[in-house]
C-alpha cells in the first residue's frame with residue numbers, strides 16, 4: 493500500500509504574549525516564543541505542530557536545523573517512527589540533546605499529526621488508545637511574585653477556570669516564611685483534601701535544598717519539583733533518600749536517554765517529560781515504555797494538547813500540566829471539564845493556528 497508523500501515544509505515563528513507573566517527562578521517571561529511547523533503531503537494533508545524553545549534569539553538556529561533535517565524526508569512516504577529512529581541513530585555529530593532534539597521534535601509532532609489525519613483518527617486513537625478525559629492541574633499562576641493575599645485570590649481563580657482540584661505553586665522565595673505563608677493561602681483556597689504540587693525551578697544549591705526542603709517536608713505538598721540543577725543526578729539521589737515528599741523532575745530530560753538514566757539511577761519518584769525536549773511523540777512513546785518498565789508515574793510538562801493525547805496511551809499516566817500559553821494562537825484550544833482536559837474527537841492533534849495572531853507577533857527566522 494503506498495502512502496502519500498511528504499512534499500514541503502513551512503516554518504513560522506512568533507512571540508506570543510502570556511496572560512500571566514511568569515516570574516520564576518529561571519527568569520521573568522512576558523511572552524512565549526514558538527516555532528510552528530507545517531508539513532504538506534501529496535494528498536493535501538497538512539501536519540501541524542509547534543514547539544516553544546523560550547529564547548527568541550535562538551530561533552533562527554533551530555529553524556535552520558529543522559530545514560536541514562527535513563531534507564532527509566522530502567519526497568518520502570510518511571513514517572514518523574522510522575524518521576525519528578534514523579535521526580536519533582545518526583546524530584552523533586550534532587549530539588542527542590539541545591537544538592538537534594528540538595528540531596527533530598518539531599518535525600516529529602507534525603508528522604504524527606499528518607499520519608493520524610491520513611488515518612482519519614485522533615492522534616491517541618492512531619497510537620492505539622481511545623478518546624477520553626485526561627486528569628490535569630492548573631499551572632497558570634502562583635509564581636514567585638505573589639504575596640499571601642494574592643496567592644489566595646489567584647488560587648481561587650485558577651480553581652474556577654476549569655473546576656480544577658489540583659494546583660501548582662512555585663517556591664524558593666528569599667525568605668522561607670513567605671513560601672510557608674503562600675502555601676497556607678493556596679491550601680485554604682484549595683481545601684485540605686486536594687493536591688498541591690510545588691516547583692522550585694532548580695533554584696536551590698544542594699545544601700540549601702536539604703535545609704529548606706526539610707522545613708517543607710511535612711507541609712502535605714504532593715511533590716517537590718526540580719529543587720536543584722536538573723543535571724545533578726547524585727544530588728537528586730541524596731535528596732530523594734532524605735525526603736518523605738516525592739521528588740519529580742523530567743521537563744529537562746533531553747530525549748529518552750536522559751529519562752532512562754534518571755529512572756535507572758532511581759533519582760526521582762515521578763517523571764514529567766516535556767514534549768519538545770523528550771523529542772516529540774516518538775520520544776515520548778519510547779519514554780512511556782521505559783517508565784512502565786520501572787513502574788514510575790509519568791506526568792507532562794507544557795504543550796497540553798499533544799501531551800493529553802499521549803497520556804491516553806501512557807501506561808503510567810499521571811497528571812497533565814495545563815497552561816493557557818498557546819491559547820491566543822490556537823483556533824480551537826482544548827476544553828476543560830471538572831479538572832480534565834477534553835480531547836477533541838477529530839483527526840490528528842486538533843491543533844490549528846490563528847494566522848492573524850502569528851502574523852501580529854511574528855519573529856523573523
Ligand SMILES: [Mg+2]
Nearest residue numbers: 691717718743
Ligand atoms: Mg517545572
